[in-house]
Amino acid sequence: xxxxxxxxxxxxxxxxxxxxxPGFQGGHLVDKNAGWRTFRPVIDKDACVxxxxxxxxxxxxxxxxxxxxxxxxxxxxxxxxxxxxxxNVNAIKxxxxxx
Amino acid sequence: MxxxxxxxxSGDEAVALGTRLARxxxxxxxxxxxxxxxxxxxxxxxxxxSLKAEFMHVESEHxxxxxxxxxxxxxxxxxxxxxxxxxxYMAEGLHYASGGRFPVVMMNANRATALPWSIFGDLRDxxxxxxxxxxxVYVEDAQEALDMMIQAYKIAEHKKVLTPFxxxxxxxxxxxxxxxxEVPDQEMVDQFLPPFETPxxxxxxxxMNMGFSTSPADNMEFxxxxxxxxxxxxxxxxxxDQEYGDMIGRYYNGMIDTYQCDDAEVILMTxxxxxxxxxxxxxxxxxxxxxxxxxxxxxxxxxPEKEIQEVVKNAKVIGVLDKDISFGFEGTIYTNVNSALVRxxxxxxxxxxxxxxxxxxxxxxxxxxxxMDLLHxxxxxxxxxxxxxxxxxxxxx
Numbered sequence: 060x061x062x063x064x065x066x067x068x069x070x071x072x073x074x075x076x077x078x079x080x081p082g083f084q085g086g087h088l089v090d091k092n093a094g095w096r097t098f099r100p101v102i103d104k105d106a107c108v109x110x111x112x113x114x115x116x117x118x119x120x121x122x123x124x125x126x127x128x129x130x131x132x133x134x135x136x137x138x139x140x141x142x143x144x145x146x147n148v149n150a151i152k153x154x155x156x157x158x
Numbered sequence: 159m160x161x162x163x164x165x166x167x168s169g170d171e172a173v174a175l176g177t178r179l180a181r182x183x184x185x186x187x188x189x190x191x192x193x194x195x196x197x198x199x200x201x202x203x204x205x206x207x208s209l210k211a212e213f214m215h216v217e218s219e220h221x222x223x224x225x226x227x228x229x230x231x232x233x234x235x236x237x238x239x240x241x242x243x244x245x246x247y248m249a250e251g252l253h254y255a256s257g258g259r260f261p262v263v264m265m266n267a268n269r270a271t272a273l274p275w276s277i278f279g280d281l282r283d284x285x286x287x288x289x290x291x292x293x294x295v296y297v298e299d300a301q302e303a304l305d306m307m308i309q310a311y312k313i314a315e316h317k318k319v320l321t322p323f324x325x326x327x328x329x330x331x332x333x334x335x336x337x338x339x340e341v342p343d344q345e346m347v348d349q350f351l352p353p354f355e356t357p358x359x360x361x362x363x364x365x366m367n368m369g370f371s372t373s374p375a376d377n378m379e380f381x382x383x384x385x386x387x388x389x390x391x392x393x394x395x396x397x398x399d400q401e402y403g404d405m406i407g408r409y410y411n412g413m414i415d416t417y418q419c420d421d422a423e424v425i426l427m428t429x430x431x432x433x434x435x436x437x438x439x440x441x442x443x444x445x446x447x448x449x450x451x452x453x454x455x456x457x458x459x460x461x462p463e464k465e466i467q468e469v470v471k472n473a474k475v476i477g478v479l480d481k482d483i484s485f486g487f488e489g490t491i492y493t494n495v496n497s498a499l500v501r502x503x504x505x506x507x508x509x510x511x512x513x514x515x516x517x518x519x520x521x522x523x524x525x526x527x528x529x530m531d532l533l534h535x536x537x538x539x540x541x542x543x544x545x546x547x548x549x550x551x552x553x554x555x
Contacts, residue, residue: 074386077379079320080259081372082358085365 096138174199176307186225223251256291261314278517279329413462422451
């Protein structure tokens with residue numbers, strides 16, 4: 060998976076631990092962000108034709124190419140449903156999250 | 159130095175010549191009197207190929223400073239210039255540039271702020287932006303303007319500083335007055351000023367998340383960093399002044415300059431071009447045996463606290479000439495100087511002279527009046543704390 064991994068956040072101890080101004084390396088993730096998802100997209104791999112439209116249109120970049128066509132990074136998917144709406148072969152269903 | 163290196167130019171043209179020597183990659187500026195000639199000359203230099211830079215025609219000063227930040231954020235050298243209302247229109251971007259640690263260099267032509275509308279000079283524009291996190295230097299003549307354009311980049315881009323830099327010239331009195339200046343060789347300036355390098359750089363190789371927000375848990379630390387960088391810049395300013403002098407032959411004495419202060423009973427403090435007039439008055443009064451001295455404040459941020467304390471420690475009385483007023487209190491330079499004074503174990507009494515606002519001339523007679531007031535105060539006589547000089551009408555009663 061060619062995606063940045065969530066790394067543990069280390070609180071700065073000294074002022075010099077801060078970057079010079081509010082800028083830091085891209086893709087430095089210290090937290091997951093999917094807590095407000097109500098419906099989760101589920102891909103039917105048999106129906107999927109691997110056209111990659113969902114990969115292109117996911118507004119948060121949470122759909123990635125995998126050995127098995129495409130997969131979804133549920134640590135960051137907000138459940139917006141854009142992928143399900145855009146899928147031309149109805150291979151993505153929005154399934155209610157169970158609490 | 160050869161004859162061909164000597165030019166007869168205005169203050170604005172000297173700024174353009176100095177800026178060209180610093181090799182900015184992009185110039186983004188909006189014309190405004192009395193800065194306009196800087197931008198005109200730079201656009202001519204880009205057109206004739208003597209300056210290899212992009213010239214961005216922006217639609218406002220807010221865009222000018224925003225573009226300059228963008229330039230800096232890809233590791234390129236940026237230049238902009240403005241004045242008065244233009245500087246105020248930039249105000250949001252000024253804080254953004256300093257907070258983002260983008261070492262943009264800007265020339266500001268000091269001009270009165272509306273209303274009443276005025277195109278003439280005073281310091282109320284830049285002094286109202288003291289807290290925006292920019293280094294502020296005030297130059298006395300065209301030569302110092304040219305030299306400071308080059309030094310500005312070296313100081314602003316220093317890895318311990320990375321703070322934007324404002325070079326201030328008195329509107330008209332300096333921007334439009336012609337003087338002879340010596341222009342350093344490009345090779346010498348290239349040796350003095352290395353290419354810009356910054357940790358805050360957008361690139362494909364090392365993608366960055368830039369200009370992010372912070373929660374209350376981190377915001378103050380970033381602000382402390384800005385403060386520390388500005389405090390650290392004092393040493394850098396002195397080093398760069400020394401190095402520039404060693405290589406190019408002109409020294410400006412760092413944070414402040416002094417004239418006849420060693421045995422002075424009273425010292426007047428000035429900023430910018432009026433310093434030249436005051437120097438002549440000091441000579442005249444010294445010829446009469448009066449112990450007067452002159453302290454030229456070059457930098458308002460960082461503020462030359464220690465440098466001022468060292469010079470005034472043996473004086474009885476000091477005066478501050480402000481071409482500005484913070485309505486409801488006193489001149490802003492005076493407020494800053496007083497704060498430096500009260501940190502001394504014992505300090506001279508201080509007085510404020512508000513003069514030259516909205517382009518009114520500050521004459522030799524005006525400055526002599528200030529010195530005579532200070533000499534009276536030194537004898538224990540009572541004088542006004544904040545005095546408006548050369549008012550056209552009676553203001554008391």
